[in-house]
Amino acid sequence: MDGDRVVTGRGGGRLARRVGSAVLVGVPLLFLAYFFVYPLAGILWVSLSREGSPSAAFVTVLTRPSLRAVAWFTLWQAAVSTVLTVLVALPGAYVLARFRFPGRSLVRAGVTVPFVLPTVVVGSAFLALLGPDGPLGVDLRHTVWAILLAHVFFNYAVVIRTVGGLWAHLDPRLEEAARMLGASRLRVFREVTLPLLAPALAAASSIVFLFTFTSFGVILILGGLHYTTLEVEIWRQTTQFLNLPVAAALAVLQLIGVTTLLVLYSRFQERRAVQQGLRPAGETARPPRTWGERLLVGANLVFMVLLLGTPLLVLVERSLATAGGYGLTYYQALFTSQTSSLFVPAAVGLRNSLVFALAATLIAVTVGLMAATVIAYRRGRAGRWFDVVLMLPLGTSAVTIGFGFLVALGKPIDLRASALLIPIAHALVAIPFVVRSAVPVMRSVRGRLRDAAAMLGASPFRVWREVDLPLAARAAAVGAGFAFAISLGEFGATAFIARPDTPTVPVAIFRLLGRPGNLNFGQAMALSTILMALTAAAVLLIERFRLARDSEF
Amino acid sequence: MLRAEGITVRYGATVALDGVDLEVPDRRVVAVLGPSGCGKTSLLRVLAGLEQGATGHVSWDGRDLAGVPAYERGFGLMFQDYALFPHKTVFGNVAFGLRMEGRPSPEIVARVTEVLEWVGLTGYEERPVGPLSGGEQQRVALARVLAPAPRLLMLDEPLGSLDRGLRERLVTELRQLLTGRGVTAIYVTHDQEEAFAVSDTVVIMRAGRIAQQGPAEEVWRHPVDEWVAGFLGFDVIVDAHVRAGRAEFGWGRISLPGVDDGERRLVLRPDALSLDANGAFSGHVVGRSFRGGHYLLRVRVEGGVEVELEVGKSRLPGEGDQVRFAIDPEAVPVVG
Numbered sequence: 065m066d067g068d069r070v071v072t073g074r075g076g077g078r079l080a081r082r083v084g085s086a087v088l089v090g091v092p093l094l095f096l097a098y099f100f101v102y103p104l105a106g107i108l109w110v111s112l113s114r115e116g117s118p119s120a121a122f123v124t125v126l127t128r129p130s131l132r133a134v135a136w137f138t139l140w141q142a143a144v145s146t147v148l149t150v151l152v153a154l155p156g157a158y159v160l161a162r163f164r165f166p167g168r169s170l171v172r173a174g175v176t177v178p179f180v181l182p183t184v185v186v187g188s189a190f191l192a193l194l195g196p197d198g199p200l201g202v203d204l205r206h207t208v209w210a211i212l213l214a215h216v217f218f219n220y221a222v223v224i225r226t227v228g229g230l231w232a233h234l235d236p237r238l239e240e241a242a243r244m245l246g247a248s249r250l251r252v253f254r255e256v257t258l259p260l261l262a263p264a265l266a267a268a269s270s271i272v273f274l275f276t277f278t279s280f281g282v283i284l285i286l287g288g289l290h291y292t293t294l295e296v297e298i299w300r301q302t303t304q305f306l307n308l309p310v311a312a313a314l315a316v317l318q319l320i321g322v323t324t325l326l327v328l329y330s331r332f333q334e335r336r337a338v339q340q341g342l343r344p345a346g347e348t349a350r351p352p353r354t355w356g357e358r359l360l361v362g363a364n365l366v367f368m369v370l371l372l373g374t375p376l377l378v379l380v381e382r383s384l385a386t387a388g389g390y391g392l393t394y395y396q397a398l399f400t401s402q403t404s405s406l407f408v409p410a411a412v413g414l415r416n417s418l419v420f421a422l423a424a425t426l427i428a429v430t431v432g433l434m435a436a437t438v439i440a441y442r443r444g445r446a447g448r449w450f451d452v453v454l455m456l457p458l459g460t461s462a463v464t465i466g467f468g469f470l471v472a473l474g475k476p477i478d479l480r481a482s483a484l485l486i487p488i489a490h491a492l493v494a495i496p497f498v499v500r501s502a503v504p505v506m507r508s509v510r511g512r513l514r515d516a517a518a519m520l521g522a523s524p525f526r527v528w529r530e531v532d533l534p535l536a537a538r539a540a541a542v543g544a545g546f547a548f549a550i551s552l553g554e555f556g557a558t559a560f561i562a563r564p565d566t567p568t569v570p571v572a573i574f575r576l577l578g579r580p581g582n583l584n585f586g587q588a589m590a591l592s593t594i595l596m597a598l599t600a601a602a603v604l605l606i607e608r609f610r611l612a613r614d615s616e617f
Numbered sequence: 618m619l620r621a622e623g624i625t626v627r628y629g630a631t632v633a634l635d636g637v638d639l640e641v642p643d644r645r646v647v648a649v650l651g652p653s654g655c656g657k658t659s660l661l662r663v664l665a666g667l668e669q670g671a672t673g674h675v676s677w678d679g680r681d682l683a684g685v686p687a688y689e690r691g692f693g694l695m696f697q698d699y700a701l702f703p704h705k706t707v708f709g710n711v712a713f714g715l716r717m718e719g720r721p722s723p724e725i726v727a728r729v730t731e732v733l734e735w736v737g738l739t740g741y742e743e744r745p746v747g748p749l750s751g752g753e754q755q756r757v758a759l760a761r762v763l764a765p766a767p768r769l770l771m772l773d774e775p776l777g778s779l780d781r782g783l784r785e786r787l788v789t790e791l792r793q794l795l796t797g798r799g800v801t802a803i804y805v806t807h808d809q810e811e812a813f814a815v816s817d818t819v820v821i822m823r824a825g826r827i828a829q830q831g832p833a834e835e836v837w838r839h840p841v842d843e844w845v846a847g848f849l850g851f852d853v854i855v856d857a858h859v860r861a862g863r864a865e866f867g868w869g870r871i872s873l874p875g876v877d878d879g880e881r882r883l884v885l886r887p888d889a890l891s892l893d894a895n896g897a898f899s900g901h902v903v904g905r906s907f908r909g910g911h912y913l914l915r916v917r918v919e920g921g922v923e924v925e926l927e928v929g930k931s932r933l934p935g936e937g938d939q940v941r942f943a944i945d946p947e948a949v950p951v952v953g
Contacts (some may be wrong), residue, residue: 515667516700518687520765521717527688530713534704 081524085438092435092454092495099488100457103468104319107312110471121309125317131297131310135317138293141208142277145215149272150265152371153220157228159364162236163357164349171365172224173604178372179221180549180599182570183281183556185592188577189375190214190286192382199378206288214282217371219272225542226271230264230504231257236348267500270329274322274458280556294318295461295556302467315464323456330451376596383589387582394586398594410591413572417552417595420568423487424494424551429544431491432498436536437528439499440506451503458496462556465489469561485561486568490551497550498543506536549599569595618642619664619769619801624673626659626825633659634671635825641769644799646792648816648833650809652848656825657805658697661771664803665694677768688717693767697774699758701746707733707757708742714765732760735794752783759791763800770795770802776811788814809849813837821845839950846884846952853885853924854952864949868920869898871946882953887913887927889948892934896943900924902936916940 112121125131160172178186190213194204204210238260242252258265280295287296294314301311352358386393398410439451457465466489473479517527555570562571569591576588619641626634634656641647649657662668664675666687675682682690693714701710708729715725733739736756746757755775762770775791776784792815795802804815812819813833820830828848829841840846843854857864857873859881864873873883900918905928912933914926926942934940 512696512698512700513702515665515687516694516696516702517713518667519665519692519694520714520761521688521691522713523686523688526717531702 084525088434088438089450092431092438092450095431096453096457099469099492100460100465103465103472104315104460106472107308107464107468108316110308110312112309112312121313122316124310125313131314134292134294134297137291138277138295141211141215141291141293142273142279145212145219145276146269146273148212149216149219150223150269152216152367153223154227155360156220156364156368157224157231159361160224161228161231162349163361164351165361170604171368173600175224175368175372176221176549176603177596177600178217178376179219180546180553180603181218181596182553182573182592183218183279184285184570184574184577185379185553185595186214186218186375187282187285188588188592189379190217190282193375193378199374205286206290208291210286211279211282211291214286215272215276215279217375218282219275220368220372222271222275223268226268226500227261227264230261232348234260234348263504266329267504270325271458271497271500273325277322278318278461280461280463295463298461299463302463311467315461318464319456319460322460323452326452326455327448330448330455379589379596380593383586383593386586394583394590395594397583397587398590410567410569410572410576410587413567413569413591414594414598416566417569418598420486420490421548421551423484424490425544425547427487427491428494428498428547429540432495432543432547433502433536433540435495436499436502436506437532440503451499454499455496457492462489462493462554463560465492466557466560469557480561481563483566486558487551489557489561490554491547493554493557494543494547494550497546498540501543501546502536502540506532545603545605549602552595552599552602618678619803620674620676621660621664622674624660624663624671624675626656626663626668626671632825634663637673637822637825637827639664639820639827641801641803643801645818646795646800646802646804646816647818647820648812649803649805649820649822650807650812650848651822651828652807654824655822657807657822658773660822661694661773661803661805664769665692665771666690667694691767692769692771693762693765695758695762695770695772695775697777699754701754701757701761703747705746706742707738707744707746707749710746710757711760711764713761714767718765728764729760732764735763736760737790751779752787755779755787759794763794763798768801770800771805772802773805774807775804776806776808784811791815821848823848838948840884840952843882843952846950851884851886853887853922854882855885855922857881857883866920866922868918868922871897871944871949873946873949873951876951881951884950884952885924885944886948886950887925889945890924890926890942891945892926892928892932892940893943894941896941898944899939899941902934902938902940905933905936914940916942 156175160168160175190210191205194200194202194210194213234257239252239256242256243249247255277293278295279293280299283291283293283296284299287293292300294317298311298314298318301307301314352361383394384390384392400409435450435454439447439454441447442450469485469489470480473485479485513531514527517531518524522530553570554568555574558568558571559574562568567575573588573591573595576584576591619639621637621639624634624637624639625632637656637660639647639649639660649660651657659668663671663673666682666685677690702713705713711729711732712725715728720728729742730739733741736759738753738756738760741753741757746754749757759775762772776787779787788811794800795815804812806812816833818830819833819836821828821836823844829836829845836845837849840849840851846854855866857866857880859865859873859876860878862872862874862876864871864876864881864883898918900916902914903917903923904915906913912928912930914928914934915923916926917923924942928934
């Protein structure tokens with residue numbers, strides 16, 4: 065008897081699977097290799113070959129007290145921002161996930177808008193809010209509190225969506241079972257809910273930490289000269305002191321720190337991924353019943369409106385506050401005025417931004433979903449390293465990415481003049497987020513469903529297309545929405561690679577803010593308001609799209 | 618027809634299947650019966666092509682299936698928990714296999730309508746599968762696996778999570794559906810009543826091996842060993858001394874032609890014993906339980922043995938009553 069003959073089939077599907085696998089792994093890797101690794105290598109090369117001794121810059125960075133203080137500040141403000149954001153947003157996540165109330169979808173979408181606003185705009189809005197002329201009447205500009213507040217403002221949505229997203233899918237029967245077995249509400253939360261939420265909490269915390277660690281626009285505007293993070297220091301060293309070696313050394317050190325963090329995170333993630341019996345989100349939500357619940361919902365809603373609405377209201381108010389009372393002067397100026405800081409009317413920036421955003425979304429979702437598939441299905445070392453590699457652009461300074469493009473993409477093919485450069489840079493920033501939304505959903509698809517599809521005649525590719533893809537499509541839609549909105553608001557990298565005659569909206573705003581005079585400032589406010597409206601519309605649309613499919617789910 | 622030979626599956630040190638041989642003739646229903654963990658689901662997965670690392674041969678109509686992946690075998694598998702696609706409607710689920718075959722749209726619609734009618738779910742096409750009841754989900758799963766008319770249908774505990782009434786109704790329906798359409802099927806279950814009701818042949822599995830197989834009635838009448846008898850629910854197994862066609866218990870004797878001499882173990886099934894005023898045996902009633910159509914009487918015979926009798930509602934003795942009963946020697950299997 066042929067004792068070793070394998071009964072199960074591997075035949076003709078093998079080649080197709082190998083090719084498919086190669087594509088799924090290859091395309092993201094190649095993309096990253098050329099548009100991320102190569103530019104970084106370019107910066108490193110340029111910086112090391114300038115000085116006499118290659119390590120001179122690193123020595124400077126590691127020993128100069130001011131630079132070490134910068135690194136320390138970057139670390140602790142990110143940690144504090146993360147903890148603060150999670151604590152503040154967790155109740156909000158619960159409310160939005162588990163309760164049904166009028167206007168829920170509007171609130172959900174509204175919560176996301178701050179996250180995708182350009183940092184420059186938020187910085188300005190908080191400057192106005194916390195300045196001596198603002199509604200609060202205090203001067204909190206250039207303090208740590210301003211920075212922390214702005215960070216919470218920004219990242220509230222991350223916790224809401226990531227943690228709240230999973231929370232909405234958790235089977236409430238698990239909590240009910242625990243209560244039946246005698247656990248108090250607090251114990252249920254500690255022993256059942258929190259562990260189940262752990263993957264989402266870890267994901268949200270890491271994202272918030274990374275974003276605040278590499279925070280640029282906010283620190284630039286609200287930190288003044290006292291508070292500097294690594295990102296701002298890199299920018300200053302590059303643009304003001306023209307000290308490339310030190311800038312590069314800082315970038316390298318930042319990269320090392322981020323990589324370490326991501327490796328730890330990835331290891332933690334895989335061990336924790338539990339195949340959950342996810343319930344459709346619509347099923348777990350209900351209207352608040354007790355007065356306690358109503359109070360919880362109400363308090364959180366009020367808090368959300370205050371935290372997230374006030375700065376934006378100030379922004380709108382400023383855009384309409386012309387010298388002669390409220391009016392649309394600044395808006396009109398956008399389409400006609402050609403100031404010394406822009407070569408074209410600011411409105412052209414709008415068109416550019418939209419086109420770039422579409423292109424960036426396409427690239428980000430394509431590459432991102434490929435990568436997410438690989439990460440979700442390849443257990444062990446290979447999948448983990450792929451995960452870390454894909455997350456790197458998130459932690460790398462956007463400024464470094466942009467600068468790297470400028471430095472390295474001149475050869476072998478000169479892409480620096482290409483229109484594709486900006487969408488690619490945006491996609492690079494957005495891909496990690498597409499991946500992070502898709503992977504947990506993909507990992508939770510039961511193997512049984514894939515077996516069922518295979519038994520009904522679906523080849524591995526068709527199984528992926530019919531089972532995994534639709535189930536991950538929802539997460540992909542969220543990722544796409546974010547990619548689009550992130551692209552619209554991206555500033556750090558774009559500031560380096562946008563040509564003077566093709567500005568994007570954030571670049572235009574920054575340039576306008578840099579000039580004195582009410583007309584420039586007013587136009588900046590007006591443009592910011594328009595961008596805010598565009599972003600909100602994009603997010604609302606995605607939210608509608610999500611909900612429509614939710615009922616089918 | 619399906620033929621499997623020497624199927625062995627090992628998970629590390631555990632042997633899930635140990636040299637299992639199985640034959641499923643065309644248009645026949647074979648039930649695979651056994652307790653949890655006996656390897657029945659593993660067997661199905663091996664036949665389906667979903668199990669990596671199994672050894673042995675599986676062939677269909679003489680053609681070896683080694684190297685043929687699951688999605689090319691043309692077998693249908695209905696999972697224990699149905700595994701319905703949550704993001705598709707009833708129509709989407711049932712039509713799935715047909716779409717994989719590449720059938721044209723009008724044909725698919727017609728076939729789905731037909732199959733839904735078979736399972737009694739006409740008009741359910743546009744419903745999402747999540748909110749359906751257990752019975753409805755089971756039927757959608759059944760319709761889904763029937764729609765592409767697979768050459769072999771495998772059902773893994775399809776009625777496991779349903780309540781008794783629904784189960785009994787569906788078992789009958791299933792049998793009619795399978796035999797009426799001439800489907801070749803393997804039906805896996807741990808419930809012997811289901812197995813007997815649905816199948817032509819029963820295969821009883823124990824710890825990765827086949828303990829006994831044969832037509833349902835055969836297996837019932839003649840369990841091959843004590844374990845099988847116990848699994849089938851025959852609790853009363855007694856020692857007897859057999860000599861020259863007569864079996865002697867401590868408390869009586871019966872004639873038992875054609876059985877070899879020696880110390881043997883005999884199964885006394887409830888249906889083999891009957892109340893008989895002139896019966897050769899006597900004892901008193903120590904318990905009775907109502908089983909729906911009949912009563913099960915526990916009688917203690919002198920000599921300490923307790924036996925079970927099936928008794929109808931008429932002439933029902935009370936507890937403590939003295940009774941006499943007879944044993945039908947044709948219905949006493951020897952298992953040891």
